[in-house]
Amino acid sequence: MFAGDEITGVDLDTWDVSLPAPVWVPEVDLVLHAAAWTNVDGAEDDPQGAAIANIGGTQNVAALGHPLVYYSTDYVFDGTKREPYVESDSPNPQGAYGRTKLGGEGAAAAGGQAWILRTSWLFGWTSTNFVRTMLRLAAERSEVAVVADQLGCPTYVGHLARATREVVDAGLPYGVYHLAAQGECTWADFAEAIFEEAGVACRVRRITTEELGRPAPRPAYSVLRTEKAGTPLLPNWRDGLRECLARLSA
Numbered sequence: 001m002f003a004g005d006e007i008t009g010v011d012l013d014t015w016d017v018s019l020p021a022p023v024w025v026p027e028v029d030l031v032l033h034a035a036a037w038t039n040v041d042g043a044e045d046d047p048q049g050a051a052i053a054n055i056g057g058t059q060n061v062a063a064l065g066h067p068l069v070y071y072s073t074d075y076v077f078d079g080t081k082r083e084p085y086v087e088s089d090s091p092n093p094q095g096a097y098g099r100t101k102l103g104g105e106g107a108a109a110a111g112g113q114a115w116i117l118r119t120s121w122l123f124g125w126t127s128t129n130f131v132r133t134m135l136r137l138a139a140e141r142s143e144v145a146v147v148a149d150q151l152g153c154p155t156y157v158g159h160l161a162r163a164t165r166e167v168v169d170a171g172l173p174y175g176v177y178h179l180a181a182q183g184e185c186t187w188a189d190f191a192e193a194i195f196e197e198a199g200v201a202c203r204v205r206r207i208t209t210e211e212l213g214r215p216a217p218r219p220a221y222s223v224l225r226t227e228k229a230g231t232p233l234l235p236n237w238r239d240g241l242r243e244c245l246a247r248l249s250a
């Protein structure tokens with residue numbers, strides 16, 4: 001989506017954002033800030049470390065003084081609603097990751113020129129994510145146990161990238177936007193869809209969050225929708241899954 005633009009890629013090796021920006025970071029028209037402490041369970045053990053990366057890091061990125069896209073998360077909500085969360089709903093994060101990402105939203109907003117894009121359950125054709133993990137597990141075993149009591153919107157990164165571009169190009173006012181796939185499902189539904197679309201024979205054993213026993217709390221319901229006119233709508237998560245699988249097999 002940004003392929004035609006001149007891009008400076010930055011990673012942890014070249015700039016640890018918990019430190020002020022190195023002098024070589026150029027003047028740019030737009031900063032896409034996706035760097036974060038994303039280890040949700042690990043953040044419970046080291047909330048200070050998560051805060052340094054997610055809040056302090058965002059302060060340093062905002063201090064560049066350029067228009068900024070900050071990617072935030074459905075985990076800023078407590079999951080007690082049973083209808084979609086919209087931008088005006090009050091955040092109430094239950095874990096350290098969500099609290100520090102919410103703090104990062106504040107740091108981004110304080111810079112006065114940030115689009116804060118809340119998204120959820122990201123998957124794509126690179127790196128570690130749920131789709132790739134399920135396909136790897138399906139190659140090793142005939143059954144996987146997957147949580148069936150959390151409801152959310154699995155969002156394909158290709159669709160999020162396109163929507164990000166649309167937000168920026170449309171010149172939408174700075175502020176918070178919910179950008180997640182249409183539709184909703186549980187992780188277990190998502191796993192079944194992955195196996196069905198990929199044509200692999202692997203059963204899904206539906207378990208509860210409690211059975212999985214992860215240290216950090218997760219919202220039981222975190223469907224995100226926008227209430228802001230002009231916000232791009234993403235395709236359904238199942239379309240995203242098909243696109244992702246096509247790209248993976250290409």
Ligand SMILES: NC(=O)c1ccc[n+]([C@@H]2O[C@H](COP(=O)([O-])OP(=O)(O)OC[C@H]3O[C@@H](n4cnc5c(N)ncnc54)[C@H](OP(=O)(O)O)[C@@H]3O)[C@@H](O)[C@H]2O)c1
Binds near residue numbers: 071
């Ligand atoms: N995944 C999701 O479902 C989801 C949902 C909603 C929002 N988000 C947000 O979307 C963004 C991208 O998420 P992701 O899933 O792609 O996460 P990811 O795979 O963990 O990517 C985060 C990147 O940030 C880097 N990083 C961590 N600490 C850093 C630091 N102090 N300085 C510079 N770089 C640092 C990591 O480097 P290393 O790999 O070398 O550690 C990693 O490359 C994050 O802001 C996340 O909060 C993700």
